[in-house]
Amino acid sequence: MTIKQYIEPVVIISDVHVKSTNGWKGQIDGLRRLWAAAGTVVFNGDTVGVREASDGTSAEKILTYISEQCAKDGAEAVFLAGNSDYFLDVAKHLLLAEGRILITHGDAIFPEMSPWWDEAHLYLAARDSALRKMPQELRSTLEGQLASARKATAELAKGNSCENNNSSFTGRIKKKLQSWLAKPRKGWAIAQTWKTMPSMAAKFTAQYADGVKFIIIGHTHRAGVWRVADKIVVNTGSFAGFGQPVIAHFTDGKLLVQKLVRRQDEFFPDKTIASFSLL
Numbered sequence: 651m652t653i654k655q656y657i658e659p660v661v662i663i664s665d666v667h668v669k670s671t672n673g674w675k676g677q678i679d680g681l682r683r684l685w686a687a688a689g690t691v692v693f694n695g696d697t698v699g700v701r702e703a704s705d706g707t708s709a710e711k712i713l714t715y716i717s718e719q720c721a722k723d724g725a726e727a728v729f730l731a732g733n734s735d736y737f738l739d740v741a742k743h744l745l746l747a748e749g750r751i752l753i754t755h756g757d758a759i760f761p762e763m764s765p766w767w768d769e770a771h772l773y774l775a776a777r778d779s780a781l782r783k784m785p786q787e788l789r790s791t792l793e794g795q796l797a798s799a800r801k802a803t804a805e806l807a808k809g810n811s812c813e814n815n816n817s818s819f820t821g822r823i824k825k826k827l828q829s830w831l832a833k834p835r836k837g838w839a840i841a842q843t844w845k846t847m848p849s850m851a852a853k854f855t856a857q858y859a860d861g862v863k864f865i866i867i868g869h870t871h872r873a874g875v876w877r878v879a880d881k882i883v884v885n886t887g888s889f890a891g892f893g894q895p896v897i898a899h900f901t902d903g904k905l906l907v908q909k910l911v912r913r914q915d916e917f918f919p920d921k922t923i924a925s926f927s928l929l
């Protein structure tokens with residue numbers, strides 16, 4: 651496998667979830683301090699959640715704007731696909747440090763993608779079918795697993811957009827009611843997912859990328875660093891809502907995880923909460 655040389659320091663963030671409303675440029679500008687000293691910024695999935703913002707700007711154009719802001723600050727932006735922006739024509743993972751660090755959004759580590767989700771069972775079936783259609787030797791590889799996750803997400807999105815177009819007013823009310831009723835169950839499912847996420851990430855790494863020591867993900871919107879057996883799991887969290895994201899920072903054989911502070915609409919790197927030497 652060939653690994654591209656990325657200019658260090660490499661900064662990794664996830665789940666920016668750029669707003670689809672007018673404030674999207676300001677939101678991106680508020681992140682510039684995060685890559686001020688970086689050579690490369692990896693946006694580890696769910697950077698955008700919609701194909702088009704309300705002002706008509708496409709997801710691809712929003713990414714171009716992000717790339718331009720990074721370039722102004724001397725950093726190259728690298729985008730990976732998450733489950734919300736599965737449609738982007740970009741990779742779903744990246745290996746750093748001679749393959750010892752795996753960066754991927756994290757939806758693929760759960761067979762159901764988002765176990766708290768109402769349609770988890772549909773996704774599970776779609777993922778299963780995508781895997782069954784794959785040549786056997788590909789199924790148990792990292793690439794095969796990630797491809798099946800992306801395929802299942804795309805399958806489901808296709809189904810949902812038909813449903814939305816045809817849904818009646820009473821149908822929509824019914825759906826809303828159902829989602830309110832499901833709230834306590836959902837809260838429990840999210841808490842369960844947060845609990846199992848480190849072990850699921852470590853298991854996924856051991857199964858499909860065993861040479862990897864560090865797996866850096868996002869997706870569950872809960873930031874943190876965990877050691878599970880011989881793997882280190884880093885979750886960089888999310889910028890959506892009241893999320894408390896962190897950044898991972900790789901340079902000179904050292905991996906740091908840094909807290910961020912938010913002042914109004916701007917994020918600034920703060921205390922280092924974990925540091926690892928890969929040398």
Ligand SMILES: [Mn+2]
Nearest residue numbers: 696732733869
């Ligand atoms: Mn996600």
